[in-house]
Amino acid sequence: MARLDKPQNKNLRRRNIALLVVLAGLVALFYAVTIVKIAGNLG
Amino acid sequence: MSDAALQMRSAVEADAAEHTAASPRVSDFVALLKPRVMSLVVFSGLAGLLVAPGQIHPLIAAVAIFCIAIGSGASGAINMWYERDIDALMARTKTRPLPAGRMAPGTAIAFGVTLAVAAVVLMGLIVNWTAGLLLAMAEAFYVFIYTVWLKRRTPQNIVIGGAAGAFPPMIGWAAVTGELALLPLLLFAIIFMWTPPHFWALALYRSGDYARAGVPMLPVVAGPKATRRQILLYSLLLVPLTLVPYGLDLAGVVYGASAAALGAVFLACAVAVQFDGDKSNGGERSPRRLFAYSILYLFLLLAALVVDSLLGLAPAAAAWSLHL
Numbered sequence: 001m002a003r004l005d006k007p008q009n010k011n012l013r014r015r016n017i018a019l020l021v022v023l024a025g026l027v028a029l030f031y032a033v034t035i036v037k038i039a040g041n042l043g
Numbered sequence: 044m045s046d047a048a049l050q051m052r053s054a055v056e057a058d059a060a061e062h063t064a065a066s067p068r069v070s071d072f073v074a075l076l077k078p079r080v081m082s083l084v085v086f087s088g089l090a091g092l093l094v095a096p097g098q099i100h101p102l103i104a105a106v107a108i109f110c111i112a113i114g115s116g117a118s119g120a121i122n123m124w125y126e127r128d129i130d131a132l133m134a135r136t137k138t139r140p141l142p143a144g145r146m147a148p149g150t151a152i153a154f155g156v157t158l159a160v161a162a163v164v165l166m167g168l169i170v171n172w173t174a175g176l177l178l179a180m181a182e183a184f185y186v187f188i189y190t191v192w193l194k195r196r197t198p199q200n201i202v203i204g205g206a207a208g209a210f211p212p213m214i215g216w217a218a219v220t221g222e223l224a225l226l227p228l229l230l231f232a233i234i235f236m237w238t239p240p241h242f243w244a245l246a247l248y249r250s251g252d253y254a255r256a257g258v259p260m261l262p263v264v265a266g267p268k269a270t271r272r273q274i275l276l277y278s279l280l281l282v283p284l285t286l287v288p289y290g291l292d293l294a295g296v297v298y299g300a301s302a303a304a305l306g307a308v309f310l311a312c313a314v315a316v317q318f319d320g321d322k323s324n325g326g327e328r329s330p331r332r333l334f335a336y337s338i339l340y341l342f343l344l345l346a347a348l349v350v351d352s353l354l355g356l357a358p359a360a361a362a363w364s365l366h367l
Contacts, residue, residue, distance in 0.1 A: 016272065023279035027310070030283035033290055034303050041296045 067150060071140035075123055075151060076116030083341065084115040084211050087234065090345035091215025091227055094352040099219045107170045107218035111211055114162035114178045118185040118207070120155030124148055125190050129256035135249060159186075166218075174217040181210035198261040205238030206231075212345075226293045229284075230348075234341070236281040240274045240313060241337040247271070247316070247330035271317045274333070278313035282306035285344060294348055295356025301347035305340050312336050 004012065088111035092104055099107075123130065123141055131142035140146040159182050167175030189204030212230035213223060243261055246253060247270055250262040262270040285306055289299030312333040319329040351357050 019276065020279070023276060026283050027279055030286045030290070031303060034286045034299055037289065038296055038299055038303075041299075 067146040075120040077119030088211035088215040091212030095216040095219035110162045110166040117158035124151040132256040133252040177214045198264040201242040209234035239277045244330040244334040248327045295351035298347045298351045
């Protein structure tokens with residue numbers, strides 16, 4: 001495996017965190033829609 | 044005797060040993076069909092069949108499920124024939140009929156190809172040719188794309204190859220309707236997205252095996268840390284995707300609530316894999332838990348969809364039909 005230097009590592013880490021935040025936001029959004037819809041169905 | 048002569052002799056002996064008529068038992072033929080894999084394939088095919096709108100004669104439905112089972116088993120048998128060299132190197136697979144020497148390779152490939160062709164022809168003639176074509180595509184994808192092309196070449200093997208295991212709900216649906224629709228395509232996408240975290244969890248605690256056999260699974264090539272991160276990323280894509288059928292009224296509230304609850308547990312398991320990885324023992328325990336749960340997860344998710352459908356809670360299940 002090729003080793004990354006410090007700035008490359010930092011950049012990769014930032015990108016990973018950004019991706020994680022976007023996906024976590026997506027999960028939160030879909031859960032919010034689902035819970036609202038379930039509440040509407042049951043209400 | 045010279046080294047070259049010795050090598051040639053051992054190669055000839057190995058070849059002869061391969062072709063020696065072993066005396067396989069019925070249990071060896073059953074093992075060749077990968078019954079555990081088959082059970083999940085059959086269940087997902089059955090789910091596709093049960094949620095599809097329309098009527099199907101119970102006998103035709105039984106034939107369709109039988110063909111899905113046989114097609115899956117045949118693909119497994121051909122896979123075992125092709126991979127007998129690396130199966131012999133891995134603890135998990137070295138007791139299979141071929142590496143253990145209980146069955147001749149020729150018997151296995153003949154058995155697999157015969158069943159593969161028979162399943163497609165039977166499906167086409169008795170059920171319909173849309174289902175037959177989809178079954179043939181699933182078999183071909185598993186054998187040629189996954190087994191022959193990808194498995195030994197790229198750590199993305201199970202990502203792309205996972206498509207083969209995602210076909211059964213579409214086949215089950217097509218068996219009833221003769222066409223496809225948005226819901227079976229979504230089920231395909233869900234199983235496709237479920238496959239990487241499922242297999243990478245297994246590969247995390249079997250990476251020694253894969254490394255010995257030279258199979259470039261992600262933990263072997265990129266290391267456990269990158270694998271744990273990929274598991275989490277795919278899980279974060281999988282769970283919202285499972286909520287889409289309910290959001291689009293293709294599934295009802297039983298499915299919606301189940302997908303939300305089951306998905307939350309799946310995410311918790313994936314997060315545990317990500318953060319427990321460096322702890323002593325945690326490196327193995329959390330992937331084992333995720334692997335076991337991922338199987339239960341898919342069973343329960345599909346079961347919830349079937350319950351919804353049987354209760355008539357999916358108002359637009361047949362939406363977006365696609366004629367093939």
